[in-house]
Amino acid sequence: MADRKAVAHLLRRATFGPTAEEVDAAEKAGYEATLTALFDTSKPDAGAARAPVPRLGSDKKERQQAVAWWLDRMALADHQLHEKLTFFWHGHWATSVQKVKSAALMLQYQQTLFTTALGDRAVQVKAMLRDPALIIWLDGEKNTAKAPNENLGRELMELFTLGIGHYTEDDVKAAARALTGWQVDRTTGTARFNPKRHDAKPKTILGRTGNFDADGLADILLAQPANAEFIAARLWFRYAGNNNAPAEATQHNDTAGMLKAILASEEFKQTQGQLVKQPVEWLVGAHRQLKTRPSDLPNQPNVLNQLGQLPLQPPSVGGWPADAAWLTTSATQVRLRAAQQLAGKANVDRLTAVPAAQRIDALARLLVVDAFTARTTEVLKTVANDPRKLLALGLASPEYAVM
Amino acid sequence: MDAVTRRKFLITSGVVGGVALAGGATAFTLKDILDTAGWDDRPKDAKTLVIVTLYGGNDGLNTVIPYADSAYQSARPELAYRPDEVLKLDDQLGLSPALKGLKALYDQKKLAIVRGVGYPKPDRSHFRSMDIWQTAQPDRPGNTGWLGRWLDAVGGDPRHAVSFEPVLPPLLAGEKTAGAAVPLTGLKLPGGIKPAMLTGLGKPSPGEPALQARAARAFADLLAVDEMVKQVKGAEQTPENPGTVLHDQLDLVAQCIEAKVATRVFSVSLGGFDTHADEKTPQLGQLTKLDGALSSFAQRVAGKGVVTAVYSEFGRRVRANASNGTDHGTAGPMFVFGDGVHGGMHGQQPSLTDLDQGDLKYHVDFRSVYAALLAKILQEDPAKILNGYSQQFEGLI
Numbered sequence: 001m002a003d004r005k006a007v008a009h010l011l012r013r014a015t016f017g018p019t020a021e022e023v024d025a026a027e028k029a030g031y032e033a034t035l036t037a038l039f040d041t042s043k044p045d046a047g048a049a050r051a052p053v054p055r056l057g058s059d060k061k062e063r064q065q066a067v068a069w070w071l072d073r074m075a076l077a078d079h080q081l082h083e084k085l086t087f088f089w090h091g092h093w094a095t096s097v098q099k100v101k102s103a104a105l106m107l108q109y110q111q112t113l114f115t116t117a118l119g120d121r122a123v124q125v126k127a128m129l130r131d132p133a134l135i136i137w138l139d140g141e142k143n144t145a146k147a148p149n150e151n152l153g154r155e156l157m158e159l160f161t162l163g164i165g166h167y168t169e170d171d172v173k174a175a176a177r178a179l180t181g182w183q184v185d186r187t188t189g190t191a192r193f194n195p196k197r198h199d200a201k202p203k204t205i206l207g208r209t210g211n212f213d214a215d216g217l218a219d220i221l222l223a224q225p226a227n228a229e230f231i232a233a234r235l236w237f238r239y240a241g242n243n244n245a246p247a248e249a250t251q252h253n254d255t256a257g258m259l260k261a262i263l264a265s266e267e268f269k270q271t272q273g274q275l276v277k278q279p280v281e282w283l284v285g286a287h288r289q290l291k292t293r294p295s296d297l298p299n300q301p302n303v304l305n306q307l308g309q310l311p312l313q314p315p316s317v318g319g320w321p322a323d324a325a326w327l328t329t330s331a332t333q334v335r336l337r338a339a340q341q342l343a344g345k346a347n348v349d350r351l352t353a354v355p356a357a358q359r360i361d362a363l364a365r366l367l368v369v370d371a372f373t374a375r376t377t378e379v380l381k382t383v384a385n386d387p388r389k390l391l392a393l394g395l396a397s398p399e400y401a402v403m
Numbered sequence: 404m405d406a407v408t409r410r411k412f413l414i415t416s417g418v419v420g421g422v423a424l425a426g427g428a429t430a431f432t433l434k435d436i437l438d439t440a441g442w443d444d445r446p447k448d449a450k451t452l453v454i455v456t457l458y459g460g461n462d463g464l465n466t467v468i469p470y471a472d473s474a475y476q477s478a479r480p481e482l483a484y485r486p487d488e489v490l491k492l493d494d495q496l497g498l499s500p501a502l503k504g505l506k507a508l509y510d511q512k513k514l515a516i517v518r519g520v521g522y523p524k525p526d527r528s529h530f531r532s533m534d535i536w537q538t539a540q541p542d543r544p545g546n547t548g549w550l551g552r553w554l555d556a557v558g559g560d561p562r563h564a565v566s567f568e569p570v571l572p573p574l575l576a577g578e579k580t581a582g583a584a585v586p587l588t589g590l591k592l593p594g595g596i597k598p599a600m601l602t603g604l605g606k607p608s609p610g611e612p613a614l615q616a617r618a619a620r621a622f623a624d625l626l627a628v629d630e631m632v633k634q635v636k637g638a639e640q641t642p643e644n645p646g647t648v649l650h651d652q653l654d655l656v657a658q659c660i661e662a663k664v665a666t667r668v669f670s671v672s673l674g675g676f677d678t679h680a681d682e683k684t685p686q687l688g689q690l691t692k693l694d695g696a697l698s699s700f701a702q703r704v705a706g707k708g709v710v711t712a713v714y715s716e717f718g719r720r721v722r723a724n725a726s727n728g729t730d731h732g733t734a735g736p737m738f739v740f741g742d743g744v745h746g747g748m749h750g751q752q753p754s755l756t757d758l759d760q761g762d763l764k765y766h767v768d769f770r771s772v773y774a775a776l777l778a779k780i781l782q783e784d785p786a787k788i789l790n791g792y793s794q795q796f797e798g799l800i
Binding site: 139142143144146147148149150151154158164169170172272273274275276316318323324327328331332333336337340373374375376378379382383389392393396397398399401402 | 527528529530531592593594595596599600603604606607608611612614615616617618619620621622625677679680723724725726728730731760
């Protein structure tokens with residue numbers, strides 16, 4: 001039998017929020033086997049099949065539908081690690097529908113992230129450089145041989161592949177030239193390379209000179225040691241905490257290998273309670289544990305908007321903030337209200353089935369909280385005779401806000 | 404960017420704060436700030452500094468426009484303003500047509516325009532450059548903001564430096580203490596939630612993780628804000644989207660100044676300057692918001708010892724890109740106005756032809772403007788706050 005706390009920690013971080021039964025199974029299987037199973041996507045995902053990718057167009061109303069679908073997918077999918085990693089990449093390649101203005105293109109972007117989430121980073125970078133939504137978002141269409149637009153080239157180096165300090169201004173200018181020539185056909189949803197708009201003259205990028213295009217640029221960036229270090233640090237930041245990723249993690253070209261090295265490390269096991277759940281993690285995790293479907297509550301996208309994390313609408317290309325930024329007074333108030341609504345919708349049999357005196361333990365088990373502090377227990381006791389109120393306060397509690 | 408720097412940059416883009424904040428600095432309420440009106444630690448003649456941050460890199464050349472320079476017209480034919488469109492300040496420079504209120508202030512000799520403000524080895528990343536401006540450490544931006552270090556130096560209560568932005572900017576984060584972020588969302592407790600529950604959940608619990616403790620503290624803050632909403636006179640006037648619009652933030656600053664609070668420094672901001680394509684119209688819209696907010700604020704606090712300084716993390720490239728936008732550039736103009744400020748043009752206008760990799764060369768180190776503000780407004784030794792930098796920009800105040 002594995003340490004229940006250790007596997008609960010692993011599942012809280014690797015998935016959108018484990019159910020009590022999932023922790024039971026992991027406790028029996030052990031840490032190693034649980035970790036291996038998290039990365040196994042060989043069997044069809046029956047849960048995800050209950051939320052198939054919708055066909056949407058560019059109507060403004062359809063943007064909300066795209067968000068509602070994604071929340072359902074996050075909550076229902078069995079391949080939880082894959083789904084959560086897709087959301088990680090969304091925050092990394094942060095692209096917003098506000099400029100892309102098409103639900104169809106945003107879903108296509110989401111699917112590109114999904115299919116490349118676990119694999120070779122080079123494949124992902126090359127796919128993203130052809131992604132219509134990303135190209136529109138960072139003015140790629142306006143980047144031509146005649147007058148390069150640096151937006152995509154700069155963010156590609158600073159935010160997507162290398163991190164600041166690992167390239168020069170001349171590298172940014174040359175990268176922009178390598179990326180010239182891509183145009184988006186909005187009706188077919190495809191990006192097309194137009195050689196007439198491409199700057200085919202030699203460029204010098206990070207010390208190498210050649211007639212580089214988008215793929216050539218991607219190969220140069222991926223070959224930099226800074227790339228593995230940067231991506232490992234980003235994964236560590238979202239999955240583990242604030243210190244440094246173990247060196248082992250940088251030895252992998254594929255994201256699955258890198259993330260597995262992080263989650264298997266001794267350093268990771270020491271990070272319990274050190275991350276604040278992002279609003280999406282908090283809300284989707286609650287739906288998973290309460291076995292409710294997000295789209296059954298039509299206001300869920302609005303709740304996330306009030307909490308500051310509406311999927312498909314990150315605040316900037318830098319993605320979303322982390323940790324204490326989510327703990328504002330106004331977010332606390334929104335969480336209280338959303339928790340009440342969730343508790344009103346949930347089946348609370350598992351709380352009513354036990355005597356009032358044992359309900360706080362039952363609540364901790366339901367929400368996979370290791371233990372409520374004495375402080376919170378005092379408050380929970382006052383509502384132990386009202387299971388829905390008890391559940392609402394548990395969801396809003398400080399213990400449930402972190403992981 | 405390593406995780407720590409990255410975190411700090413997220414902080415810079417309008418979130419969380421530096422070291423002091425990570426330690427669990429709390430949010431204050433408007434009532435907490437108004438309560439300081441009775442404090443006697445503020446010298447009688449003390450002045451107030453208001454810092455306005457424009458996030459996204461405002462295009463300085465289409466703000467203070469060198470309309471008479473043929474190089475301006477030829478570098479950005481579609482994006483340039485014609486001489487008859489600008490609000491002329493002299494025979495060389497004019498303001499964007501959106502800045503009518505600031506033009507009037509300039510004409511009354513109340514608005515100072517500091518031209519070509521920047522720093523050596525310009526960084527064209529929004530995040531890094533904003534770090535540099537907010538920390539006043541151009542070589543290696545650290546974890547503390549320049550006004551956070553001032554707050555440390557005066558050993559002050561957080562309420563001496565207040566932000567009405569949704570989250571505290573690193574500008575106000577010091578090593579030991581941090582300014583107060585005042586949330587202004589109209590708060591109402593959900594039904595069935597009793598104040599006693601919030602009090603209970605808001606208590607610290609020994610040995611709990613720092614962020615969990617902070618989550619608990621938010622409950623106590625929520626309760627405090629709820630009480631403020633009930634008690635503070637005028638709270639019903641809280642705007643619908645508080646903290647999001649510069650005008651609303653400055654309105655609250657003015658309220659606090661009129662109530663004679665102890666606060667010496669206020670930080671407010673306006674985002675949305677990050678445009679790269681077809682940027683003429685969006686920039687006009689942003690500048691219109693800026694102009695309305697600044698000119699009504701200037702009028703309202705005139706004679707109350709208030710000085711306001713406006714900056715953005717960088718200007719834009721001289722030459723337009725193919726999409727009628729501009730890419731990240733370097734030096735830009737600062738606006739300074741208020742009691743004791745010498746209106747008019749300051750600093751040297753950067754040349755449009757003698758460029759550094761296509762960008763303007765700066766002539767005024769931004770720290771010299773900070774040094775003048777520290778010495779003249781906050782009566783503090785600039786060198787102490789600016790890591791030894793002490794050169795004050797002359798003639799401004």
